[in-house]
Amino acid sequence: xxxxxxxxxxxxxxxxxxSILNCDYTNSMFDxxxxxxxxxxxxxxxxxxxxxxxxxxxxxxxxxxxxxxxKHLSLHIVPSQPGDSAVYFCAVQSNAGGTSYGKLTxxxxxxxxxxx
Amino acid sequence: DVKVTQSSRYLVxxxxxxxxxxxxxxxxHENMFWYRQDPGxxxxxxxxxxxxxxxxxxxxxxxYSVSREKKERFSLILESASTNQxxxxxxxxxxxxxxxYTFGSGTRLTVV
Numbered sequence: 001x002x003x004x005x006x007x008x009x010x011x012x013x014x015x016x017x018x019s020i021l022n023c024d025y026t027n028s029m030f031d032x033x034x035x036x037x038x039x040x041x042x043x044x045x046x047x048x049x050x051x052x053x054x055x056x057x058x059x060x061x062x063x064x065x066x067x068x069x070x071k072h073l074s075l076h077i078v079p080s081q082p083g084d085s086a087v088y089f090c091a092v093q094s095n096a097g098g099t100s101y102g103k104l105t106x107x108x109x110x111x112x113x114x115x116x
Numbered sequence: 117d118v119k120v121t122q123s124s125r126y127l128v129x130x131x132x133x134x135x136x137x138x139x140x141x142x143x144x145h146e147n148m149f150w151y152r153q154d155p156g157x158x159x160x161x162x163x164x165x166x167x168x169x170x171x172x173x174x175x176x177x178x179x180y181s182v183s184r185e186k187k188e189r190f191s192l193i194l195e196s197a198s199t200n201q202x203x204x205x206x207x208x209x210x211x212x213x214x215x216x217y218t219f220g221s222g223t224r225l226t227v228v
Contacts, residue, residue: 006158041221042222043120043206043208043222044159045219046217046218089158103149104149104208104216105161106159108156108157109158
């Protein structure tokens with residue numbers, strides 16, 4: 001049973017335009033949400049996160065939106081650049097301590113291609 | 117700077133071999149994790165460890181075991197490698213009180 005879903009396997013965007021990556025989750029107990037970016041042959045790197053008490057977090061060109069009632073998370077990249085081309089994974093986490101030991105559950109990933 | 121190091125970037129092994137994947141972190145993190153990444157399936161948790169000599173099964177532990185004899189080192193063991201274990205393997209670590217992980221660069225394992 002997939003707890004975290006990224007329904008778009010791929011997204012193609014023109015340089016300078018907005019990229020919107022989406023993620024849906026099923027468990028309302030998740031309290032922290034993250035986006036990771038991954039280039040081929042490298043490990044994922046942390047991009048941006050948001051806690052469940054917020055609905056928006058911004059860091060430069062990257063903004064994450066959280067809609068708790070819809071259990072939906074999105075990442076906006078504005079403006080998109082060719083160097084943003086990578087696989088993007090959303091991830092959810094519950095309870096940094098405790099018995100879950102802060103396990104991250106990942107979505108399937110979305111391949112973003114930004115064309116010059 | 118925080119580092120998680122995986123000993124091999126690429127490995128090719130034969131079916132039936134016992135395979136060891138090593139991961140070392142220099143951040144004194146309590147928690148360490150092994151994931152595998154496959155196209156269309158995302159990252160799936162194999163095993164994790166919350167302390168030395170402690171381990172917990174993740175979502176797909178079958179065919180794998182782990183060892184954590186020292187805090188900084190977490191090893192993934194494929195008892196008898198099979199072709200369906202061909203994958204990218206990713207190690208990660210975190211402290212017990214923060215969110216998010218630091219990942220290693222990954223090991224691309226091919227079983228032939």
